[in-house]
Amino acid sequence: MEKFDDVIATIAAMGGLGLAAMALVDALKAVPGGGVSRIGFIHIRKVLRLFDKVLARAAGAQWEAVIMAHWINGRDRDDQVGAIRSLLRLGLNPDTADQLAAIGNVEPAALSKVAGKLLAGSALSEAEINVIGRVEAAVEARLDAAFDLAEQAYRNTARTLAGVIAVGLAVAAGALLNSAAAPIDLRVAALVGLLAVPIAPIAKDLVSALTSAAQAVKPRDA
Numbered sequence: 059m060e061k062f063d064d065v066i067a068t069i070a071a072m073g074g075l076g077l078a079a080m081a082l083v084d085a086l087k088a089v090p091g092g093g094v095s096r097i098g099f100i101h102i103r104k105v106l107r108l109f110d111k112v113l114a115r116a117a118g119a120q121w122e123a124v125i126m127a128h129w130i131n132g133r134d135r136d137d138q139v140g141a142i143r144s145l146l147r148l149g150l151n152p153d154t155a156d157q158l159a160a161i162g163n164v165e166p167a168a169l170s171k172v173a174g175k176l177l178a179g180s181a182l183s184e185a186e187i188n189v190i191g192r193v194e195a196a197v198e199a200r201l202d203a204a205f206d207l208a209e210q211a212y213r214n215t216a217r218t219l220a221g222v223i224a225v226g227l228a229v230a231a232g233a234l235l236n237s238a239a240a241p242i243d244l245r246v247a248a249l250v251g252l253l254a255v256p257i258a259p260i261a262k263d264l265v266s267a268l269t270s271a272a273q274a275v276k277p278r279d280a
Contacts, residue, residue: 075228162194
């Protein structure tokens with residue numbers, strides 16, 4: 059039973075180390091400029107620059123800073139996409155229609171005509187509504203893909219950073235606690251750090267599951 063208790067304590071400690079490492083990564087968001095929050099935005103920027111003229115028309119030369127602020131502050135994804143679409147609608151006019159026409163694979167002249175009607179408040183024909191629909195669908199597909207890549211990049215990088223921090227903390231703790239009477243293998247400490255972040259989200263459930271399993275297989279008195 060003592061060995062089992064040691065295993066439970068080890069898992070709990072590893073989970074705590076992983077959570078601490080992730081908390082330290084999260085604290086890096088306070089670094090001026092957004093810190094780790096900026097990770098992944100490069101994928102969004104790459105798509106946004108496909109229609110930079112439209113965005114500049116709507117929000118001025120600082121359009122990228124406006125959109126990045128939403129990303130850094132962690133606004134809901136749908137809200138961010140909605141804000142970008144709103145800026146694109148505001149920036150659409152006969153002079154900027156060519157960029158969105160290329161994205162939506164529609165004739166620039168047709169979209170330019172639609173943009174003129176929208177500015178004038180004129181009614182659109184069914185064909186013109188279809189033109190707008192194709193452009194919006196193409197833009198939304200590109201934005202969804204960009205946000206998928208951005209979020210994946212953020213998650214992967216944040217976990218990697220947390221893993222590096224966890225390894226550093228585990229090795230540092232091992233070095234401080236190492237002694238001739240109770241030697242600690244720093245390679246084992248590094249392994250503990252590597253496993254800490256993946257285990258952290260499930261440590262509590264894992265401990266509960268092992269405890270329940272132990273209770274289930276524990277010999278019963280006759």
